[in-house]
Amino acid sequence: MGLVQKIVTWSRIKSPWIIHFNTGACNACDIEIIAALTPRYDLERFGVQLKGTPRHADVLVCSGPVTRQIKSRLRRIYDQMPEPKFVVAVGTCACTGGVFDGCYSVESGIDKVIPVSAYIPGCPASPKAIIDGVVKLLTSLEDKEDKKK
Amino acid sequence: MLSIFYILIFPGFLFLSAFGLAAQFVDRKLCARLQNRVGPPWFQPLADFIKLSAKEDIIPEEANPSMFKLMPVLAITAAITAIFYIPLWSVNPIYAFSGDLIVVLYLLTIPTLTFFLGGWYSTSLYSRIGAVRALTQLFAYEVPLLMSILAPALLADTWSLKEMSLFYSAHPFFWLFNILGFAISMIALLGKLEKVPFDIPEAETEIVGGTFTEYSGRLLALFRLGIDIEQIVGAALLAAVYLPFGLGLGPVAGFLLFVLKVLTIVCMLSILRTIFARLRIDQMISFCWKCLAPLAFIQLFIDLVLKGFIVR
Numbered sequence: 153m154g155l156v157q158k159i160v161t162w163s164r165i166k167s168p169w170i171i172h173f174n175t176g177a178c179n180a181c182d183i184e185i186i187a188a189l190t191p192r193y194d195l196e197r198f199g200v201q202l203k204g205t206p207r208h209a210d211v212l213v214c215s216g217p218v219t220r221q222i223k224s225r226l227r228r229i230y231d232q233m234p235e236p237k238f239v240v241a242v243g244t245c246a247c248t249g250g251v252f253d254g255c256y257s258v259e260s261g262i263d264k265v266i267p268v269s270a271y272i273p274g275c276p277a278s279p280k281a282i283i284d285g286v287v288k289l290l291t292s293l294e295d296k297e298d299k300k301k
Numbered sequence: 302m303l304s305i306f307y308i309l310i311f312p313g314f315l316f317l318s319a320f321g322l323a324a325q326f327v328d329r330k331l332c333a334r335l336q337n338r339v340g341p342p343w344f345q346p347l348a349d350f351i352k353l354s355a356k357e358d359i360i361p362e363e364a365n366p367s368m369f370k371l372m373p374v375l376a377i378t379a380a381i382t383a384i385f386y387i388p389l390w391s392v393n394p395i396y397a398f399s400g401d402l403i404v405v406l407y408l409l410t411i412p413t414l415t416f417f418l419g420g421w422y423s424t425s426l427y428s429r430i431g432a433v434r435a436l437t438q439l440f441a442y443e444v445p446l447l448m449s450i451l452a453p454a455l456l457a458d459t460w461s462l463k464e465m466s467l468f469y470s471a472h473p474f475f476w477l478f479n480i481l482g483f484a485i486s487m488i489a490l491l492g493k494l495e496k497v498p499f500d501i502p503e504a505e506t507e508i509v510g511g512t513f514t515e516y517s518g519r520l521l522a523l524f525r526l527g528i529d530i531e532q533i534v535g536a537a538l539l540a541a542v543y544l545p546f547g548l549g550l551g552p553v554a555g556f557l558l559f560v561l562k563v564l565t566i567v568c569m570l571s572i573l574r575t576i577f578a579r580l581r582i583d584q585m586i587s588f589c590w591k592c593l594a595p596l597a598f599i600q601l602f603i604d605l606v607l608k609g610f611i612v613r
Contacts, residue, residue: 159351160351160352160355162348162351163347163348163349163350163351163352163355164352164355166342166344166345166348166352167345167348167349167352191336191337191338194333194338194339194340196329196333196338196339196340196341197333197338197339197340197341197342199341199342199345199348199349203505203510204505204506204509204510204514205427205509205510205513205514205515207359207510207514207515207516207517207521208510208513208516208517208521210352210356232359234356234357234358234359234517234518235356235357236356236357
């Protein structure tokens with residue numbers, strides 16, 4: 153069983169498919185996420201692919217503070233993803249709510265609604281920071297497997 | 302015992318899966334290089350497959366569970382069955398009878414039908430739109446594909462792939478007259494495999510994931526593997542019909558030549574998918590009926606004239 157688990161963990165690290173969801177961002181973080189997917193940074197060399205549907209995705213990349221209107225939809229998209237799934241919060245607003253925290257229409261950071269695995273601060277977070285964050289999330293996956301033993 | 306070996310190992314499931322995944326890598330790497338990127342590492346398709354197999358299977362509440370689970374298996378089965386009737390490295394396919402050309406074309410239609418049924422029984426709106434588009438597209442590319450593949454068969458005066466390869470081995474360089482048909486079936490194959498200029502059924506930017514919107518985990522992995530296998534089988538069919546040379550080289554050299562032929566076709570498909578952008582469904586259909594079908598008629602005409610004046 154150990155070998156099979158190892159192969160599965162390896163494949164999970166080598167093939168993270170992402171889905172991008174704007175939870176109320178000002179669009180700056182979205183542009184940086186799209187920039188990270190362009191040929192200049194070429195995320196496909198790490199196996200990252202952008203998918204259109206939550207059913208195919210492993211990593212939910214969220215940007216922006218959670219507004220009250222989007223809260224239930226974020227929850228729904230998270231529930232539609234098959235296990236194992238991870239959430240990455242991109243940008244300061246997604247991490248804590250940022251300057252919008254406490255605003256009447258804003259709920260606060262992503263982690264108040266769904267569990268978050270990696271936080272990437274920045275306003276906006278640069279493509280390099282996003283790639284670094286995703287790579288750190290994946291390496292932490294490997295460490296978790298080691299700790300289990 | 303031998304049939305089980307054929308079905309499960311070579312040239313059946315195991316060989317085709319490995320070759321399909323390798324071809325997917327070639328396709329993605331070439332596409333990446335053409336876009337000035339580094340591209341995925343060699344194990345990427347395998348990692349994708351293992352990861353998807355180890356993920357949770359979600360079957361929507363509204364969906365019909367048995368149909369939903371059956372469709373990916375059916376797609377793979379049909380694609381694998383077709384390879385047994387295609388001559389690979391010698392003139393002899395594993396099984397042959399007169400009229401197997403039609404059977405191969407029919408078996409290669411089944412994956413598209415499973416995409417339709419799988420999408421339809423998902424009962425999600427996006428998958429239904431994708432499913433209907435897949436079927437609409439089928440009617441557009443299937444006729445030019447069938448006509449352009451029947452033209453070489455007409456020249457050889459047979460409906461059997463074995464007899465066809467025998468004829469083209471006896472008449473070398475006759476395949477040069479079928480170059481037009483080769484180009485047409487290449488474009489039609491792009492539609493069959495739902496690759497970029499014709500990836501209308503799974504257009505991610507319009508209808509989320511198209512036919513496969515609701516598929517996840519193991520079933521999606523099987524569907525993706527089915528498309529990879531279909532690509533290999535389609536390329537092998539085109540190689541057998543349009544590039545029927547070097548069939549008497551013996552097992553090893555012949556096998557290498559077969560792999561080379563298939564990879565050439567895969568590379569050409571991948572170049573085509575990189576340099577074009579997605580068409581709309583109406584543009585695709587008018588292109589197939591107004592350009593591809595008349596060209597296929599010209600190919601038929603060329604072969605009829607050849608048959609009348611040269612072959613007799």
